[in-house]
Amino acid sequence: MPELPEVETVRRTLRDRVVGRRIESVRVRERRLRVPVEADFDRRLTGATILDLRRVGKYLLFDLDDGAVWLVHLGMTGCLATTAAGLERHNHVAVDLSGGTTMVYNDPRRFGLMRVVRGPAPELAALGVDPLSPEFSPESLRGMARDRRRPIKNLLMDQRCIAGLGNIYASEILFRAGVRPGRRAGGLRRLELAAVHAATRVVLEEAIRLGGSSISDYRDGEGRSGHFQMHFNVYARDGEPCRRCDARIRARVLCGRSTFYCPTCQG
DNA sequence: ATCAGCACCTGTTGGC
DNA sequence: TGCCAACAGGTGCTGA
Numbered sequence: 587m588p589e590l591p592e593v594e595t596v597r598r599t600l601r602d603r604v605v606g607r608r609i610e611s612v613r614v615r616e617r618r619l620r621v622p623v624e625a626d627f628d629r630r631l632t633g634a635t636i637l638d639l640r641r642v643g644k645y646l647l648f649d650l651d652d653g654a655v656w657l658v659h660l661g662m663t664g665c666l667a668t669t670a671a672g673l674e675r676h677n678h679v680a681v682d683l684s685g686g687t688t689m690v691y692n693d694p695r696r697f698g699l700m701r702v703v704r705g706p707a708p709e710l711a712a713l714g715v716d717p718l719s720p721e722f723s724p725e726s727l728r729g730m731a732r733d734r735r736r737p738i739k740n741l742l743m744d745q746r747c748i749a750g751l752g753n754i755y756a757s758e759i760l761f762r763a764g765v766r767p768g769r770r771a772g773g774l775r776r777l778e779l780a781a782v783h784a785a786t787r788v789v790l791e792e793a794i795r796l797g798g799s800s801i802s803d804y805r806d807g808e809g810r811s812g813h814f815q816m817h818f819n820v821y822a823r824d825g826e827p828c829r830r831c832d833a834r835i836r837a838r839v840l841c842g843r844s845t846f847y848c849p850t851c852q853g
Numbered sequence: 854a855t856c857a858g859c860a861c862c863t864g865t866t867g868g869c
Numbered sequence: 870t871g872c873c874a875a876c877a878g879g880t881g882c883t884g885a
Contacts, residue, residue, distance in 0.1 A: 588878060620861065620880075644879080662879050663863080676863085695862045697879060736855065745880085752878055801878065802865075841856065844876085860882080866875085 588660040590717065590750030591793035592804050592812065593644050596666055599807030600689070601639045603668050604648070607683035608635045616678040620661060621699040623679070630702040631656060631681070643713045643749025654704045661697030666690070669809040694803070713749040717786050722748065724783045731771035731779055738774060738782065739767035740841045751786070754799055754821045757846045759785045761820045766852045767845045768838070792817070820846035 588596070612628040634650040641647065646666065648656035658666060668689050679691040679700065691700065714730075715721040730747045731738070741747055742756045751759070760767050762785035765778055774782070798804060798812030801822075805811060819829055824837035828848040837846050 592878075618862095659879085661862095662877070693862095694864065695877090695879095697862070699880095734854085740856090743879095754878060799878080804878070842858075855885100857885085858883085861880090863877100865877085868874090869872090 588644060588664065588798070588804060589752035589755050590641075590644060591755070591790055591814065592798035592806075593641055593646060593660065593750070594794050595798040595806045595812060596660070597639055597641045597646060597807075599810075600666065600668065601807075603687055603807070604636050604683060604689065605638060606636065607685055607687065609633065610682045610684055612682075613680040614678070615680075616696070618696060619678070619693065619699050620697045621701065624701055627700070627702060630654065636683075642710055643716060643745060644752070645710065645713075650702075654702050655707070656700065656702050657707055657709070658691070658700045659698050659709075661693060661695065661699070663695045663803055664691065664693040664698035665803070665805050667692075667805060667807050667809045713745055714747040715749065717748050717750055717790060722783070722786070724780045727779050727783050728776065731774060734771040736771055737768045737840055738765060738771045739845060741771045742782075742786075743841075743843075748786075750790075753843050753845075754818075755789055755793065757821050758793075758819060759789045761846075761848060761852060762789055764852055767840055767847055820848060822846065 609631050612631045614623055614628055617623040634652050636648050637651055638649040644659060646658040668687050676694045677690050677692050681689040715726060730741060739756045739760060742751050763781040765782055793814040796813040797806060799814040800811035801815055820835050823835045824846055826835050828835055828851060831850050833848055833850040835846055836849055837844055
């Protein structure tokens with residue numbers, strides 16, 4: 587589900603409603619996420635005040651006043667929202683905040699994770715550059731691609747290189763850049779990599795502007811759907827006409843993931 | 854270095 | 870209508 591634009595949308599919709607609030611109580615109903623919720627999770631969160639809500643790659647980071655950080659990854663189907671719509675199926679964790687707000691974590695497939703860390707978190711240390719940060723530049727992308735035989739789409743989705751892109755936006759970015767997903771990263775010309783870099787920024791910013799993509803169950807911090815799925819040029823459009831040239835969009839499997847591209851727009 | 858295959862889960866969809 | 874297989878936004882492991 588959530589790639590960078592969705593996580594960023596959750597962050598923006600949640601931020602004003604949680605920052606400055608004290609965590610009154612924590613209720614964990616299901617600890618079996620991809621990484622099990624630790625036994626002392628509730629205790630370590632309770633009583634702390636949320637100072638800020640940040641995003642790094644696809645992770646949400648709640649900065650707490652005791653110096654710890656509450657780290658959340660939404661996995662494939664995770665939702666974190668303040669609209670407490672009662673006792674719903676797959677509501678695994680509920681966090682009661684001062685002022686009467688309750689934040690609920692819902693995740694049908696349980697591929698997400700959350701834990702409280704103090705000091706550097708190993709899962710963050712391994713992440714590459716955030717594609718919206720200044721460190722992501724045509725030069726840094728060229729450095730990542732140099733001498734690499736792996737497909738450019740695979741490189742874009744590698745969180746150790748660029749943190750935040752997933753299967754939807756990798757396909758959409760490469761369409762916008764006019765580059766075939768299966769091209770060897772190291773074989774791309776300087777101009778093509780510059781196009782991939784520029785397309786990354788454009789696609790992500792547009793997706794964030796539209797509140798992310800809701801295919802089935804993604805919702806923002808207030809329970810609302812995103813709209814970028816209406817603007818997909820290639821993702822899940824195999825067999826349909828390209829919006830630019832009318833050729834049929836094709837699908838193939840690349841590194842185990844469905845990949846979509848236009849055979850004429852992407853040389 | 855790189856990738857296929859599999860694993861972790863539940864829910865939805867499409868074919869028969 | 871039911872049954873079953875395939876597939877879904879992510880990540881991480883194994884083995885080749």
